[in-house]
Amino acid sequence: MHTEQFLHKLTQRFISPVKPGKQVLSLTMTALLFQSAAAYAQKNEHDQKKQPAAGHVSLVIGIAYAEGPERSKRQKLSSGMPVYEKDRLVTSSGGHVHIRFIDNGLVSLRPDSQLEIAHYTYNASMPEKSTIKFNLEEGIARSVSGTGAKAARHRFRMNTPIAAIGVRGTDFVVSAGKQDVRAIVNEGIIVVAPFSDQCTASALGPCNVNAVELNGLSKQMLEYNTLLDKPRLVPVNAPDLPDVSQQQSSAPEKKQVTASEQTSDQDQQASSESDNSSTEKDSTASEEQTAGQKTSGTNSSQTENTDNNTASDSSAIPDNTTDSSTADNEAASEGSDTSGIIQGADTDTTDEDIRETITDRLSDSLPGVIDYTPTAPLDTNALKRRQLAWGRWGQTMPNDVYMLKPGDLSGRKVTVGNTRYALYRLDTGATEVQAGLGDVNLNLRHAQVNYNEKGGSTDAMRVSGGWLNINFNNQTFRTGLTMDHNKTGDVLFSAEGDINKHGYFSSKTNDSQMAGAVSLDSREAGYFFEKQLENGFIEGTTLWERPE
Template sequence: MNIMTPQPVYRMMTSLILRARTVAVAVTMATALAAGSTLAHAQLETVEPVGEVSLVLGNAYIEHTDGRRSVAVPGSIIVASDRIHTAANGHVHIRFVDQALVSVRPDSRLEIVRYDYNPDQPASSSIKLNLEEGVTRSISGHGATAARERFRLNTPIAAIGVRGTDFVVNASSGAVRAQVNEGTIVMAPFSADCTADAFGPCLANAVELTGTSMQMLELDGSTTAPQIMPATVEREPGMMREEVNQAIAASEARADDKTAGTEEYLENVTAQRVKQEAANVARPTTPPTTPPVVPPTVAETNFTPELAIATEQLQQNNLIWGRFGSAKGDLERITAPFEIAQEGRDWMVGLGDYRLFRDSNGRDRVDAGLGPVSFELSSAQAFYDSGTGIVAMAVTGGKFDINFNTRQFSTELNMKHNLTGNVDFITSGLISETGIFHNRTGPEPATMAGAVSLDGKEASYFFEQQLQTGGIHGLTLWNKR
């Protein structure tokens, strides 16, 4: 992957500075006329910007160092010491001057503590973010890539350093979890040897996690060091990944003109997304009504059992889905109570009310020499959630192929319901040596993750996908052909 040259970044930063200073002058003049603003306040407004909001969904605002709050909108300038707050329906993307991308998800607070970046000397960068609460995703830019020992993401109880990374962090006052999509992170709890005011990764009680492990780090008050846990999926619309890929494609396509076009391309990508979301928000809506209970569409083939599979029969499989509580109640077909499913098995992946367990028999690596393997669908359960009600869908077919030599997989699942028509879930991704897999491509937004038995004879995954109205989700069980 070719990294864009810093010229477009510098050009963007210069543009942002001019805009910020223009705004600063206007704000200072208006404030002075209305209330006699002080010179100190005017100087505060001319702090150089470090980034710009590229996308806003729902409600969010920016809290400035002087206590002022402004509504976050596309184009809002971000400076060091700003805090981004998102409401329950809020989602904000920020593109920094070094081309780093940060996503602030609903019900979150992120502080930009420091962002010193010089395109002429990127190795001297100093970057520190502070996730006070909620979920954020960070894709490293030129600054963190060139100055890895000077990047830090703080949480209430732990520090995170990077090794050129794309990662997601979920933090609260007493716990923090992190997953890595690409690269490596280092997490360590705060201590006398790891203080919040320092930069870079800590060494004391630190644990490293790579994207290829397909696991997560978790730290809470019950442990002295982060623990490696099975992965859970963090929902993400995938817009940030698209911005990065589009920007790289633009820079490669226009290699003879590095100083122009890349920034405009990024703006166009973001603008199109914002226009689409605005159109959806602006579209008149009618009060929600509870959809009628409609039975699944009758199909020639339906891999959803008419009745729930007996727990005793599910226990004979190497892979078994456990559910918390009643989950979907009478609609459950291929799950067992959590307490039964976990007996003598290892937790592999999970989402919401469900956890997938495997009988690994003390091992943690798939058998060698499996090569390409095709699976046939054994059974599945799928649901359509309209936002006002949940109905079962008919699962009419599917295919699943894994190449253990290249550690890649692809799958397709075909579903149908009167309320949705035909729906195809199609995606592909990578599988680890532990047999855990998740998708990296597919319709946006769509997520899936699962595991195979260590002998390669069974496979299972959960999936979810947003539709134009509502969304679908479900579980699958597969056997080797």
């Protein structure tokens, strides 16, 4: 009903002959109803004018906000929320947010960043008439062009405080401050130019005056500051780079059994056992614990290659089933710290979301530069000082880089492992993780991963990055790794699941499996994993640390 019609009906109903004694009451009711009608009319007109969403939040880590004309107040972002043209997005010191736009474009913001969606008008029937413009006020953002930006490159712009960025079908990352700008291209081309009379912030598309072009194939970084006449290109191994990395099954199923809390005598016996006697150890452990979930598995990255490049080991993983209400009560009584928590809905979070998160979390690295696999075996004394350490049941292998020998594993207990090696934790007498740990993010410290090709060789892979989040409040974990080899291309491994009160966690999907443990103070973690590929499988081990 139109507002005019609504008011007319009210007038006809209440402006009518009344008895003198009821005149005052009638006039009062009329005034109140006219006031309500006016408020209704304003709300109705606002709702009719509300613009369609430009996109939605696909993933949130930590805290992020949005403010803009379509919002009555500043709103905390969560997965699935719409974002609008003119919205200003702000991330906290631990916040990440991913926005998926209506043309399938993507923008991800890293911590302490501010971005305005100045324009986002997508014309689905005529994409070349789309208009897309962002203002990165500060911080680090990644932009992946959608259909609109690809078709209307002359109408795309990302402004920074001191320079304009235009694109040509691009995936790029930019770090912006009030005095400097740095950018890296993962794919495509960007054009960066300082603001001037010929290159204004109000314009669209790339500028031409004092502009410098950066191609994703050049392995260079573009930087500009207020002391330069125009941007310049520098090598990718220059220091202080923005956070970015370019990221893009057949093994038989193996039976796994539980191996959680074991006695010190069993650990001492296990540490001296050879590969041939490890099955007995696994059997003993299974008698002491309820049988855990069965997952598929093979050797990890340091395993010996068999004739057919697969193995039928009986691996040990933890039982993550919480069979006591005590653990639930403990989890509920812990703090409600949400810094770093991933808020993307489980049903909506895709491998692409995880891939983008890994890209956002890599530590000042660039494509082809970083590898978390040590180039030489690590110092034994340094490994022995760690709370968590990998060790073999028998002799170490020539290509081991952080495996301890049985004689170096005294004073530790087995957490997870298989018949060839295990992850050992210092035995302090405690058996449960500390209370009140909250939500924890760990950085990848070391990794060793092999690709086992069907009927072929075993090759070491490059591990370019990863992240691990453990939420002790709700007893869950999420992790991801990026790897590559010239035989496989870029490979993503991701997993999520539950972690129990002993600090053991595991996960299984149709093509991958993993199991790991955390130190009782959550400062260290490790896991082994396997992922099946079309022509073979990859397997590896990892070590993680909390940032200081």
